[in-house]
Amino acid sequence: MHEVRFSGEDILARQLELAEANYRRLHEKGIRSVSVLGAIGSGKTTLVEWAITRLEREGLRVGTIAADSAGDDDHQRFVARGARSVNVNTQDDCHLDAHAVDHALDALPLDALDVLFVENVGNLICPADFPLGTDREMVVISVTEGDDMVRKHPKIFAQTDLVVVNKVDLASAVGVDPQRLVADYAALNPHGKIVLAQAKTGRGMDEVLALLGFPCTNTQW
Template sequence: MHKIADVKVAENIMKANKKLADDNQKIFNDNNIFCVDFVGAIGSGKTSLIEQFVDAVDENVGVLAGDVISKFDAERIEKHNVPVEGLNTGKECHLDAHLVEHGLSHLPLDDLDYVIIENVGNLICPVDFDLGSHMRVVVVSVTEGDDTVEKHPFIFQTSDLVIINKIDLADAVGANVDKMVSDAHRLNPDVQIITMSLKEGKGLDEFIDAVEKAKAASE
């Protein structure tokens, strides 16, 4: 009986989250906003990629920065002169649709073309929590090890774009980039994969192009 109760509680939580996620996406659609959800482990390079994205695109971007204590990444992104709202998750290792809904109320939605959501640094917890975004991007760094993709199948199976980041460090850490690409394609055969080195300026233009194409396709 105890296990059955646990399952029912989990089902109710996921149903409630899905409803709120659908409400969030309606908010985005009603305001002609394209929303991208970034997931990835701590140190994968999510924040740096978001910073470079907001600097590179001509359109208006707002950011929801989620973390156990969100002010550090939020303050970094805020220096790029874009509206940012930090979402503190406390003991939770992921964002949920309710937190995103709350954060949206603090962004100037009428003035935005994009909302970027930076999820908590974790490759497991965010998997099941739809936030209402149009696109999920998973960022993984070669410094995490070239077995990281195959060890975390579900996040790669549920993502629309895979970034394999910091490839300039692959030789230094003994990581096989080709293996990571192959593992991601095995888990998600149709997913687009971009190998990236922000330090060397590789992959950013391809990433921006992929997001802009996805935005155009959603309109």
């Protein structure tokens, strides 16, 4: 019996290289990019819809990659808002990966974009180990999932620096105290930012865009 040592290259090195290539490709085109992660039904799509409208009003051209297991519902919603969009069906995969994003970028008019939103499959856990190459990442949850959502997924939230708590208008109807989510997150991630929002009406959304580094008036761009 003998042992052969290896250099310690990351098992996902190929994914990391692809993610870095996506990052360079987007930067060469001057595109700012955001990954949107979150639970099923938390409001990721509504949030991106709102952002498309808001940023297009600022004169920014928005592209989207809409990932779901099946169908093109989210993609159609983004197109209806005026985004240049690509639909990606991951089928039995529970997450997007950098390779799928690379292909999606091939199908987007990158020269005609300023901003790209990549909406991942609704899943809080699996996408965490698969970097896509975007500038920023945010996690969307909603009060309807319960006020123990953060404490039930501590590892995710301890490593997520921007969290949106959506549907805060429904908090009293579902008996949830959003401040409990805020307090749990602050304990896990003292440097992270958390925003109480209502993507349907735009509440909190300017703050989300500002935290992502987008201007709220076109004079700042």
